[in-house]
Amino acid sequence: MAKKIHVTLTVNGEAQEFLAEPRELLIHTLRERLGITGPHIGCETSHCGACTVDMNGRSVKACTLFVAQADGADITTIEGLGGPDGLHVLQRMFREHHGLQCGYCTPGMITRAHRLLQENPAPTEEEVRFGMAGNLCRCTGYQNIVKAILAAAAEMNAKEAAE
Amino acid sequence: MIPPAFEYHRPTDLASAVGLLAQLGDEARVIAGGHSLIPMMKLRMAEPAHLVDLQSVGELKGITVAGDHVQIGAMVTQSDLITHDGLARAIPLLREAALQIADPQVRYVGTVGGNVANGDPGNDMPGLMQCLDAHFTLTGPSGSRDVAARDFYHGLYSTERADDEILSRITIAIPSGGYAYEKQKRKIGDYATAAAAVLLNRRGGTVSSASIAMTNLSDIPVWSQAAGEALIGTDCGAEAVTAAVAAMLADIDPQADNRGPIAFKRHVAGVILARAIARAWSRA
């Protein structure tokens, strides 16, 4: 067995420190080591996007990153965006517009949509579809996911204009 | 799918990275974005005992647009290629191609250096770099050397790069004229069934220069000199395009796989090249 390494991460604002084998995949670190089970494992082959988390301001597939590569990184998962006590506007809009059915893809969808709206606060429908191309959904047919993201963008922009 | 165990190194400068490769020998491999390497490790198609992570090597970062050249550090990501204003103005072909690679998450992480060094015919950047006549700088224990992209690829996963060399930089002379990267894929995020990179210059009503390269239609990218020559001096009309496509078809050697049988791939290659030529000509 290869030498363990000392890893530090910030996950949803909390500092984490542990020893791990470098080959540990970030998705396993989050789900099994830290008990953060929002990010899901769908395909495990970097195609579906269910494992998407935000790492240093970029959307990444946590099933295709070694924890060693993430050492020192700042990570946000769906848990860091909002929860039952205070839903993020994207979470609210997914509920309102029926942007989920089984919900398996939803944490990855919303985490990715969050970064997309940071980079492009007023996307067109086509830009949403292109920007969400790394996330697959087997239930909804995408229509309501796109609607929910556009609605969230509109609400975020209206709120900003009012401030 | 748990990848095999390895020891991890994260050097902070190029000399140390090269030093580690020299010291660890065959057992070591560099990792850039890991988006080709990690899937291969999960399948046990690669089992390096040591991984040398290039993410903190400053010399490998950054894009410089200066005078008539562009330099791109190996660790520049595909997403950096898309968002860099100066680069998009200097070589819009790079942005057009990068937008057709994988999906947003993969483009944030996957690097240009990894894409061209990998030696996988499915990668889009190698053909593109051949079309642009790019040069790769390889840095090893005894210094650096430059290799033309058109001389770099020997076979499947076999390139001009020696095991102890790191591909550090890509240099491209800024091209003039029209351009197009046209790619046929089964779904977004897929590798090409066939793709074509085209650069064209026009003088009056005729083609004065042309460069054509094809992706995923042989075990290496195919720069088809004959296809380019078939266009030069013509009006880029239907007859010339047919001749260029015929010349290209003589240079490719696709294999049957889950993207289709050979006849289908040859057909798609012709359609895609004709479209790319038309688009490049409309922009020339």
Ligand SMILES: Cc1cc2nc3c(=O)[nH]c(=O)nc-3n(C[C@H](O)[C@H](O)[C@H](O)COP(=O)(O)OP(=O)(O)OC[C@H]3O[C@@H](n4cnc5c(N)ncnc54)[C@H](O)[C@@H]3O)c2cc1C
């Ligand atoms: C779902 C998915 C879809 C994809 N679709 C496409 C696509 O449509 N088109 C496309 O072109 N690619 C595609 N890719 C591949 C992606 O672009 C990879 O990121 C890229 O091929 C490799 O870049 P990397 O930085 O991830 O390299 P890594 O995976 O880290 O490295 C790849 C190989 O190159 C070597 N290497 C890396 N950098 C250097 C260097 N500087 N010097 C020497 N050797 C080096 C490594 O040792 C390794 O052998 C896809 C990947 C995924 C996961």
Ligand code: FES
């Ligand atoms: S589980 Fe990571 S992309 Fe599907």
Ligand code: FES
């Ligand atoms: S809601 Fe079921 S996979 Fe998307």
